[in-house]
Amino acid sequence: MIQPIQFTGEDRSNATRQTLAEKEPVALRTFTPSQAVLAKSAGAFHFTPEGRRLYDFSSGVLVANLGHNPRRWMQRFCGYMGWKPEHVAGGDASGYFEAITLSAYNAMTELESNAVERLLRNLQASPGGSRCEQVMWAASGSEAIQKALWACLHRDEDRDMIVATRHGFHGKKGLAGAVTGCETDSDRDPRVRFISFPMQECDDLSKGNDPFDPAPYRAELDALLREYGSRMNCLITEPYLGGGGSYHPPAAYHQMLQDWCRANDVVFILDEVQANFGRTGKMYAFEKYGIEPDIVCLGKGLGNGVPVSAAVGRADLMATLKYGEASDTWSANPLACAGVLATLDEFESENIIGQTARLNELFVNGLMRLKETGLISKVRGEGMVFGIECADVGGLSSHDVANRIVEACYLGNGDTGIHLLGPLAGNVIRVSPPMTMTQREATDSLNLLQSLLGDLAQKL
Numbered sequence: 001m002i003q004p005i006q007f008t009g010e011d012r013s014n015a016t017r018q019t020l021a022e023k024e025p026v027a028l029r030t031f032t033p034s035q036a037v038l039a040k041s042a043g044a045f046h047f048t049p050e051g052r053r054l055y056d057f058s059s060g061v062l063v064a065n066l067g068h069n070p071r072r073w074m075q076r077f078c079g080y081m082g083w084k085p086e087h088v089a090g091g092d093a094s095g096y097f098e099a100i101t102l103s104a105y106n107a108m109t110e111l112e113s114n115a116v117e118r119l120l121r122n123l124q125a126s127p128g129g130s131r132c133e134q135v136m137w138a139a140s141g142s143e144a145i146q147k148a149l150w151a152c153l154h155r156d157e158d159r160d161m162i163v164a165t166r167h168g169f170h171g172k173k174g175l176a177g178a179v180t181g182c183e184t185d186s187d188r189d190p191r192v193r194f195i196s197f198p199m200q201e202c203d204d205l206s207k208g209n210d211p212f213d214p215a216p217y218r219a220e221l222d223a224l225l226r227e228y229g230s231r232m233n234c235l236i237t238e239p240y241l242g243g244g245g246s247y248h249p250p251a252a253y254h255q256m257l258q259d260w261c262r263a264n265d266v267v268f269i270l271d272e273v274q275a276n277f278g279r280t281g282k283m284y285a286f287e288k289y290g291i292e293p294d295i296v297c298l299g300k301g302l303g304n305g306v307p308v309s310a311a312v313g314r315a316d317l318m319a320t321l322k323y324g325e326a327s328d329t330w331s332a333n334p335l336a337c338a339g340v341l342a343t344l345d346e347f348e349s350e351n352i353i354g355q356t357a358r359l360n361e362l363f364v365n366g367l368m369r370l371k372e373t374g375l376i377s378k379v380r381g382e383g384m385v386f387g388i389e390c391a392d393v394g395g396l397s398s399h400d401v402a403n404r405i406v407e408a409c410y411l412g413n414g415d416t417g418i419h420l421l422g423p424l425a426g427n428v429i430r431v432s433p434p435m436t437m438t439q440r441e442a443t444d445s446l447n448l449l450q451s452l453l454g455d456l457a458q459k460l
């Protein structure tokens with residue numbers, strides 16, 4: 001057993017860390033030097049069992065776009081489920097109450113038809129969403145990717161080759177794992193080929209307006225076409241490299257990928273599992289990047305915390321799968337549909353995207369200012385999803401500096417800290433707070449971050 005991290009003065013948190021270290025495989029947990037134990041959450045904050053307050057700079061993992069436990073969202077969610085306070089408070093002698101079923105496997109609910117219609121209407125109303133004709137629900141992001149790729153591979157058994165963009169993250173399971181990373185990772189699926197993603201061109205926000213030449217990237221695609229010809233089936237990419245270290249490419253890159261796909265009858269799949277529902281500053285990233293995917297994969301923020309995902313796209317592609325081929329216990333379960341409906345209600349009735357734009361300005365300025373501490377060398381991002389790349393400092397590698405920052409932010413100034421995920425791609429810290437954070441919370445948390453990094457820099 002790996003000894004769990006323990007912090008002085010955190011008896012309750014330490015007990016939880018100890019139990020989970022003993023009773024669960026370490027593989028279930030990604031490494032973070034804070035191993036934060038969360039007792040409660042509200043809005044932009046988590047609270048530890050010891051009562052310390054942490055600004056949540058992760059939104060779960062880009063899930064709670066609307067903040068944690070938003071009251072109106074919860075009212076709507078309970079309303080869709082038919083849950084009323086009296087159901088749990090009392091009720092009749094039967095011990096049961098009438099509400100929406102929790103599992104409708106091999107059956108249907110009106111909630112599901114409502115959710116599918118509302119989601120399609122929302123996607124189709126967004127520029128670039130015209131190919132969103134049918135919804136194939138799933139329960140996690142990687143399953144949505146798996147189902148999208150199944151649909152493509154079934155359209156013609158002789159067309160078995162998949163193109164993916166290098167250093168993407170699409171999940172760990174099955175075909176989602178096969179299109180993640182790059183060719184040098186072990187156990188590669190022989191059907192997958194990787195092309196370059198423009199990382200150099202967007203490795204710091206200051207490079208935003210530099211001219212971009214898509215020709216070398218198109219040449220890589222043409223080379224694959226020469227090699228595999230009519231075996232080329234589909235291409236999958238992320239709007240920006242998320243898990244790969246927050247690289248947000250010029251729109252011309254994605255537009256070139258799409259043009260090439262259209263010219264060669266290759267299905268264009270956009271993995272928006274972490275980008276959807278406002279993260280990039282638009283409802284969908286395809287709108288931000290001026291593209292129109294054949295299939296878009298949605299997840300995370302789609303249910304604001306209820307596990308739900310979906311591959312949405314061309315009906316002719318979805319039709320390649322027969323009865324049951326994409327079914328499972330949890331896909332389109334009523335909780336998921338209620339979560340999607342409540343989240344759509346919020347986005348359609350509140351100006352979340354406008355608030356994201358206001359927060360973006362504060363965060364770009366606040367994060368760029370961190371470079372003054374010497375601990376941060378690069379800042380990347382858009383909307384409300386950023387990556388701050390750490391520098392080597394003294395004898396410490398940038399990876400170690402990133403971990404020291406995560407720990408220092410967790411410990412904070414005593415009462416208040418900042419919850420960060422463990423570093424991405426070695427040395428990049430994700431900053432993606434809820435998009436409903438107030439401007440005051442944004443300013444205060446950025447000031448706290450600046451002072452914590454300043455103090456840490458003194459010590460290193």
Ligand SMILES: Cc1ncc(COP(=O)(O)O)c(C=O)c1O
Nearest residue numbers: 140141142169170171242273274
């Ligand atoms: C872009 C992207 N695709 C797919 C996934 C996989 O989603 P899940 O962890 O829900 O399987 C993730 C998860 O981080 C992601 O960021």
